Amino acid sequence: MPIVLISSSPHGSGRELAQNLAEKTGWTLYSRDQVVEKAYETGIRLSRLETSIIKSPVIRENLARERDLYLALVAKTICETATDGNLIYHGRAGHLIAPGIPGVLRVGLGSTLEMRIDRVMKQLNLPQEKAREYLEKLDEDIEKWIRYIHRETSRNALAYDLFLNLQHMTLENASTILYETAILKDFRLTLEGRNKLDDKCLAANAKIHLARNPETSGMDLGIRAVNGAVTVTYMPRQEVSAASISKALRGLKGCRENICTMAETNILWIQESFDPKGENFDQVTQLAKRWGAAIELLRLDSEGKEIFLNHGLENSQSGPRSSQMDTGGVEDDDIDTGYEDKGLSETVEELVAIGRSAGGFSISGAAREVIDAVKDNNNYSLIILGNLFLSKGHETSTRLTRELGLELKEKLKAPVITSGELHSRFLFGKKQAFKLLGYVLATFLIYWLVFSFQDPILNILGGELHSKFKWAASIGIALFVPVVAYVYSTVTGLVLKIVDID
Amino acid sequence: MKILVLDDEKIVGERLKASLEKDGHALETFINPVAALDRIREKAFDVVITDIRMDDMDGIQILEAVRKKAEKTKVIMITGYATLEVARESLTKGAFDFIAKPFKLKEIRGAIQKAEDALQAEKN
Numbered sequence: 001m002p003i004v005l006i007s008s009s010p011h012g013s014g015r016e017l018a019q020n021l022a023e024k025t026g027w028t029l030y031s032r033d034q035v036v037e038k039a040y041e042t043g044i045r046l047s048r049l050e051t052s053i054i055k056s057p058v059i060r061e062n063l064a065r066e067r068d069l070y071l072a073l074v075a076k077t078i079c080e081t082a083t084d085g086n087l088i089y090h091g092r093a094g095h096l097i098a099p100g101i102p103g104v105l106r107v108g109l110g111s112t113l114e115m116r117i118d119r120v121m122k123q124l125n126l127p128q129e130k131a132r133e134y135l136e137k138l139d140e141d142i143e144k145w146i147r148y149i150h151r152e153t154s155r156n157a158l159a160y161d162l163f164l165n166l167q168h169m170t171l172e173n174a175s176t177i178l179y180e181t182a183i184l185k186d187f188r189l190t191l192e193g194r195n196k197l198d199d200k201c202l203a204a205n206a207k208i209h210l211a212r213n214p215e216t217s218g219m220d221l222g223i224r225a226v227n228g229a230v231t232v233t234y235m236p237r238q239e240v241s242a243a244s245i246s247k248a249l250r251g252l253k254g255c256r257e258n259i260c261t262m263a264e265t266n267i268l269w270i271q272e273s274f275d276p277k278g279e280n281f282d283q284v285t286q287l288a289k290r291w292g293a294a295i296e297l298l299r300l301d302s303e304g305k306e307i308f309l310n311h312g313l314e315n316s317q318s319g320p321r322s323s324q325m326d327t328g329g330v331e332d333d334d335i336d337t338g339y340e341d342k343g344l345s346e347t348v349e350e351l352v353a354i355g356r357s358a359g360g361f362s363i364s365g366a367a368r369e370v371i372d373a374v375k376d377n378n379n380y381s382l383i384i385l386g387n388l389f390l391s392k393g394h395e396t397s398t399r400l401t402r403e404l405g406l407e408l409k410e411k412l413k414a415p416v417i418t419s420g421e422l423h424s425r426f427l428f429g430k431k432q433a434f435k436l437l438g439y440v441l442a443t444f445l446i447y448w449l450v451f452s453f454q455d456p457i458l459n460i461l462g463g464e465l466h467s468k469f470k471w472a473a474s475i476g477i478a479l480f481v482p483v484v485a486y487v488y489s490t491v492t493g494l495v496l497k498i499v500d501i502d
Numbered sequence: 503m504k505i506l507v508l509d510d511e512k513i514v515g516e517r518l519k520a521s522l523e524k525d526g527h528a529l530e531t532f533i534n535p536v537a538a539l540d541r542i543r544e545k546a547f548d549v550v551i552t553d554i555r556m557d558d559m560d561g562i563q564i565l566e567a568v569r570k571k572a573e574k575t576k577v578i579m580i581t582g583y584a585t586l587e588v589a590r591e592s593l594t595k596g597a598f599d600f601i602a603k604p605f606k607l608k609e610i611r612g613a614i615q616k617a618e619d620a621l622q623a624e625k626n
Binding site for chain 2: 010036040045046047048050051053054055092124126130133134137138141142145327328329330331332333
């Protein structure tokens with residue numbers, strides 16, 4: 001009772017192999033083309049997601065939510081189609097569509113570029129050179145797609161259970177090998193696998209359901225399902241919508257109960273400009289992943305003329321839509337406000353893509369506006385202050401940032417650090433490794449000295465020397481104990497950082 | 503610029519006509535691919551904007567026909583059912599640009615501007 005997921009290069013005989021196996025076995029056959037059709041029926045805007053790969057950069061168009069919906073739709077389709085446990089799926093990156101499900105057979109199919117060129121020449125009626133150009137460019141596009149959608153590469157051998165090369169083998173023989181492998185005990189869907197598949201299906205269903213509901217669409221929610229219970233995690237500032245989430249999920253097929261919980265850990269990151277490719281972004285997301293936290297972005301436009309401008313990104317257009325019928329897909333331009341968000345939307349997009357977004361907004365003004373804008377009921381675990389008040393000069397900027405930090409700490413009762421301190425305070429890198437080594441050596445040196453020179457030490461503490469120089473013992477202990485405590489606590493702190501206990 | 507718009511949804515032609523004629527372009531709109539092809543054979547257009555998925559004929563066939571008839575005409579493909587494969591096929595077969603629906607009017611204006619620049623560069 002296997003689920004076989006076949007992936008091949010474009011025009012690389014994946015469809016034919018899947019069909020051949022389906023004819024041999026009678027197992028249900030499903031293709032990516034059918035998923036694409038279903039996406040359009042459901043109203044998922046797959047068009048822009050697909051073409052954004054050709055028209056890079058990918059992340060300019062609020063596509064991260066479309067990506068999540070596409071993955072949810074694929075998962076839902078696979079799970080629903082494989083109800084009797086048998087399924088042959090083929091299509092782009094097919095081997096990556098059911099991560100974490102035990103018992104699924106992930107198959108790669110390889111064929112030479114020349115074989116594929118021949119097929120393209122016939123199928124698309126292209127001359128040889130054009131066919132070659134088409135395939136080479138399409139291969140690049142698909143590699144980009146796999147990186148963007150699945151955060152993987154097609155060249156990762158560990159992502160396949162079986163790879164068949166058609167260079168020296170007929171399709172019929174490849175299909176026979178595939179069949180013999182598929183019926184092995186290793187690729188039978190176990191009860192555990194079936195349950196995981198059902199939960200995956202339920203979570204995917206819930207995601208699509210919430211994205212289609214006008215009251216909950218556009219919200220970045222954490223959704224998971226375990227044994228028929230759906231847990232939806234929302235951000236503190238989405239508290240007013242919590243009732244809508246519960247209401248929307250009531251009656252969802254297969255959902256035994258739904259639980260809505262507020263995210264407990266939230267990092268607030270305040271800067272004048274953001275860059276999802278920057279070092280700070282990597283560090284903040286690294287910390288968020290470790291803590292299981294979501295990141296909320298606040299961009300301060302300290303040169304803005306308006307006193308206060310709220311530019312919420314949470315409800316930006318996304319998800320399935322029905323309005324396309326009214327315009328035929330030709331939409332009016334947005335009013336050009338001349339507003340530059342300095343990387344805010346791009347960074348929110350990237351956070352959505354890695355499942356760490358708590359939204360983002362922008363304000364104009366100074367420290368007072370920042371303090372008024374942040375809400376003290378958002379359960380922030382950490383506030384990070386990055387580049388701020390840049391136009392004021394270095395010294396003033398540092399002073400204003402420090403003052404803002406103190407006021408935020410007072411208001412939110414949460415630790416406040418600068419982005420420059422982030423690495424040394426919470427992350428473990430080369431510098432920390434050297435520091436740990438140095439302090440470990442210092443600790444050993446102290447212990448070695450104490451245990452190697454016990455006689456003179458005891459002499460100072462209570463012997464002949466002590467009676468002569470009582471003050472020396474007191475000074476010695478007063479100096480020695482804090483030094484030992486500092487060295488030892490530094491080692492302990494760094495070791496705890498390695499094991500992710502901050 | 504002389505522009506022909508072909509889309510089986512009437513609203514698309516209407517919206518594009520209303521908007522692009524304000525920019526000084528002359529637009530003819532069609533919902534029937536056969537009628538559009540006849541018109542292309544009669545008259546030289548600078549730009550052809552065509553949908554891909556239509557009932558009688560697909561946009562790729564229109565593209566191929568335009569490339570044969572009027573090599574200089576720039577073809578912009580628009581579709582709500584785009585896939586990477588179709589987009590890449592269109593570009594390989596000589597489409598000037600590929601725009602996925604839904605799109606903002608400024609996107610199509612940008613593509614037309616680029617087509618105009620390319621035509622100008624070819625003349626020089």
